[in-house]
Amino acid sequence: MSEMSIEPNSEQVNAEDFIGGPQVVTITGRKRGTTKQPVFFELAEFPGRTYRPGKTMRRLMVAAWGPNPEAYTGRQMRLYADPEVRFGKSKVGGIRISHMSHIDKAVDPILAVARGKRAQFIVQPLATTPAVNAAQAAKWIDSAESMDKLQRVWQRIQQEGLANDPGLIEAKNERKAWLSTPTAEEPTQEK
Known part of the structure:
Protein backbone atom coordinates (compact mmCIF):
# COMPACT_ATOMS: atom_id res chain seq x y z
CA MET A 1 0.00 0.00 0.00
CA LEU A 126 19.39 29.68 11.55
CA ALA A 127 22.70 27.86 11.45
CA THR A 128 23.34 26.77 7.89
CA THR A 129 25.75 24.39 6.34
CA PRO A 130 26.92 25.00 2.81
CA ALA A 131 24.89 23.03 0.29
CA VAL A 132 28.12 22.44 -1.62
CA ASN A 133 31.67 21.87 -0.44
CA ALA A 134 34.90 23.46 -1.65
CA ALA A 135 35.77 20.48 -3.88
CA GLN A 136 32.47 20.80 -5.75
CA ALA A 137 32.90 24.56 -6.06
CA ALA A 138 36.43 24.08 -7.45
CA LYS A 139 34.97 21.85 -10.19
CA TRP A 140 32.52 24.61 -11.09
CA ILE A 141 35.40 27.07 -11.41
CA ASP A 142 37.41 24.68 -13.59
CA SER A 143 34.43 24.16 -15.90
CA ALA A 144 33.78 27.89 -16.50
CA GLU A 145 34.34 28.44 -20.23
CA SER A 146 34.07 32.24 -20.25
CA MET A 147 34.55 35.21 -17.95
CA ASP A 148 30.76 35.60 -17.79
CA LYS A 149 30.32 31.99 -16.67
CA LEU A 150 33.16 32.37 -14.15
CA GLN A 151 31.43 35.43 -12.71
CA ARG A 152 28.13 33.53 -12.37
CA VAL A 153 29.94 30.59 -10.76
CA TRP A 154 31.61 32.95 -8.28
CA GLN A 155 28.27 34.55 -7.40
CA ARG A 156 26.90 31.09 -6.60
CA ILE A 157 29.99 30.33 -4.50
CA GLN A 158 29.39 33.58 -2.59
CA GLN A 159 25.76 32.58 -1.98
CA GLU A 160 26.97 29.24 -0.62
CA GLY A 161 29.23 31.08 1.85
CA LEU A 162 32.48 29.69 0.41
CA ALA A 163 33.95 32.87 -1.11
CA ASN A 164 36.58 33.25 1.65
CA ASP A 165 38.10 29.81 1.01
CA PRO A 166 41.77 30.48 0.04
CA GLY A 167 41.88 27.49 -2.32
CA LEU A 168 38.79 28.69 -4.19
CA ILE A 169 40.12 32.23 -4.42
CA GLU A 170 43.34 30.89 -5.92
CA ALA A 171 41.42 28.63 -8.33
CA LYS A 172 39.25 31.57 -9.42
CA ASN A 173 42.29 33.79 -10.03
CA GLU A 174 44.05 31.04 -12.01
CA ARG A 175 40.96 30.40 -14.14
CA LYS A 176 40.53 34.13 -14.69
CA ALA A 177 44.14 34.41 -15.87
CA TRP A 178 43.70 31.40 -18.15
CA LEU A 179 40.47 32.81 -19.64
CA SER A 180 42.22 36.16 -20.20
CA THR A 181 44.96 34.54 -22.28
CA PRO A 182 44.26 35.26 -25.99
CA THR A 183 44.85 31.65 -27.08
CA ALA A 184 43.52 29.87 -24.01
CA GLU A 185 43.57 26.13 -24.49
CA GLU A 186 42.80 23.47 -21.96
CA PRO A 187 45.99 22.04 -20.48
CA THR A 188 46.46 18.40 -21.40
CA GLN A 189 46.59 15.81 -18.67
CA GLU A 190 49.58 13.44 -18.82
CA LYS A 191 48.86 9.83 -18.05
Missing part, protein backbone atom coordinates in the same frame (compact mmCIF):
# COMPACT_ATOMS: atom_id res chain seq x y z
CA SER A 2 1.39 3.44 -0.88
CA GLU A 3 1.57 6.35 1.53
CA MET A 4 -1.47 8.55 1.79
CA SER A 5 -0.86 11.95 0.19
CA ILE A 6 -1.88 14.99 2.18
CA GLU A 7 -0.23 17.49 -0.17
CA PRO A 8 -2.68 20.22 -1.20
CA ASN A 9 -3.39 20.81 -4.88
CA SER A 10 -2.08 24.36 -5.11
CA GLU A 11 0.43 26.60 -6.84
CA GLN A 12 1.55 27.99 -3.50
CA VAL A 13 2.97 26.66 -0.27
CA ASN A 14 0.22 26.50 2.37
CA ALA A 15 0.12 26.18 6.16
CA GLU A 16 -1.12 22.61 5.65
CA ASP A 17 2.31 21.76 4.21
CA PHE A 18 3.70 22.18 7.74
CA ILE A 19 1.19 20.00 9.62
CA GLY A 20 4.01 17.53 10.26
CA GLY A 21 6.14 20.26 11.84
CA PRO A 22 8.45 23.12 10.89
CA GLN A 23 10.66 22.82 7.83
CA VAL A 24 13.80 24.61 6.69
CA VAL A 25 13.41 25.96 3.16
CA THR A 26 15.90 27.49 0.74
CA ILE A 27 14.96 30.40 -1.51
CA THR A 28 16.02 29.63 -5.08
CA GLY A 29 14.42 32.57 -6.88
CA ARG A 30 11.54 34.97 -7.00
CA LYS A 31 8.63 35.84 -9.25
CA ARG A 32 6.51 38.93 -9.62
CA GLY A 33 3.38 38.50 -7.57
CA THR A 34 0.13 40.40 -7.24
CA THR A 35 -0.73 43.82 -5.86
CA LYS A 36 -1.42 42.36 -2.40
CA GLN A 37 1.46 39.87 -2.49
CA PRO A 38 4.09 41.52 -4.72
CA VAL A 39 6.78 38.85 -4.44
CA PHE A 40 6.49 35.08 -4.71
CA PHE A 41 9.53 33.08 -3.58
CA GLU A 42 10.55 29.84 -5.25
CA LEU A 43 11.76 27.23 -2.77
CA ALA A 44 14.05 24.27 -3.39
CA GLU A 45 11.89 22.06 -1.17
CA PHE A 46 8.63 22.83 -3.02
CA PRO A 47 9.35 22.71 -6.76
CA GLY A 48 6.62 24.25 -8.89
CA ARG A 49 5.02 25.99 -5.90
CA THR A 50 5.84 29.38 -4.40
CA TYR A 51 5.94 30.80 -0.89
CA ARG A 52 3.74 33.89 -0.88
CA PRO A 53 4.37 35.67 2.40
CA GLY A 54 1.68 37.92 3.78
CA LYS A 55 2.42 41.52 4.67
CA THR A 56 3.56 40.78 8.24
CA MET A 57 6.05 38.10 7.14
CA ARG A 58 7.29 40.36 4.31
CA ARG A 59 7.94 43.10 6.87
CA LEU A 60 9.75 40.57 9.04
CA MET A 61 11.94 39.51 6.10
CA VAL A 62 12.79 43.16 5.37
CA ALA A 63 13.63 43.75 9.06
CA ALA A 64 16.03 40.79 9.01
CA TRP A 65 17.47 40.82 5.47
CA GLY A 66 16.83 44.30 4.11
CA PRO A 67 14.45 45.55 1.41
CA ASN A 68 16.03 43.90 -1.68
CA PRO A 69 14.36 40.52 -2.36
CA GLU A 70 16.93 39.79 -5.09
CA ALA A 71 19.48 39.31 -2.29
CA TYR A 72 17.38 36.58 -0.65
CA THR A 73 18.31 33.87 -3.17
CA GLY A 74 20.27 31.12 -1.43
CA ARG A 75 19.06 32.12 2.02
CA GLN A 76 17.11 29.83 4.30
CA MET A 77 14.17 30.10 6.69
CA ARG A 78 12.41 27.73 9.05
CA LEU A 79 8.69 27.96 8.32
CA TYR A 80 5.88 26.61 10.49
CA ALA A 81 2.09 26.53 10.57
CA ASP A 82 0.57 28.98 13.06
CA PRO A 83 -3.11 28.20 13.72
CA GLU A 84 -3.57 31.65 15.34
CA VAL A 85 -3.10 33.62 12.09
CA ARG A 86 -6.22 35.62 11.33
CA PHE A 87 -7.78 36.85 8.13
CA GLY A 88 -10.20 39.55 9.17
CA LYS A 89 -11.89 38.30 12.34
CA SER A 90 -11.50 34.61 11.52
CA LYS A 91 -8.66 32.34 12.59
CA VAL A 92 -7.59 30.69 9.36
CA GLY A 93 -4.03 29.67 10.13
CA GLY A 94 -0.99 30.68 8.16
CA ILE A 95 2.74 30.34 7.69
CA ARG A 96 5.17 32.05 10.05
CA ILE A 97 8.96 32.31 10.10
CA SER A 98 10.81 31.19 13.25
CA HIS A 99 14.45 31.17 12.08
CA MET A 100 16.40 32.84 9.27
CA SER A 101 19.90 32.42 7.91
CA HIS A 102 22.22 35.38 7.33
CA ILE A 103 21.44 37.09 10.65
CA ASP A 104 23.93 37.28 13.52
CA LYS A 105 21.45 37.60 16.37
CA ALA A 106 17.73 37.39 17.01
CA VAL A 107 15.56 39.93 15.21
CA ASP A 108 12.52 41.07 17.19
CA PRO A 109 10.51 43.80 15.46
CA ILE A 110 7.07 44.90 16.58
CA LEU A 111 4.82 44.64 13.52
CA ALA A 112 1.21 45.40 12.67
CA VAL A 113 -0.93 42.25 12.69
CA ALA A 114 -4.31 43.94 12.29
CA ARG A 115 -5.67 47.44 12.06
CA GLY A 116 -4.61 49.11 15.32
CA LYS A 117 -2.96 45.96 16.71
CA ARG A 118 0.75 45.22 16.84
CA ALA A 119 2.74 42.24 18.06
CA GLN A 120 6.37 41.37 18.55
CA PHE A 121 7.86 38.69 16.31
CA ILE A 122 11.11 37.01 17.26
CA VAL A 123 13.22 35.30 14.63
CA GLN A 124 16.29 33.35 15.70
CA PRO A 125 19.45 32.86 13.61
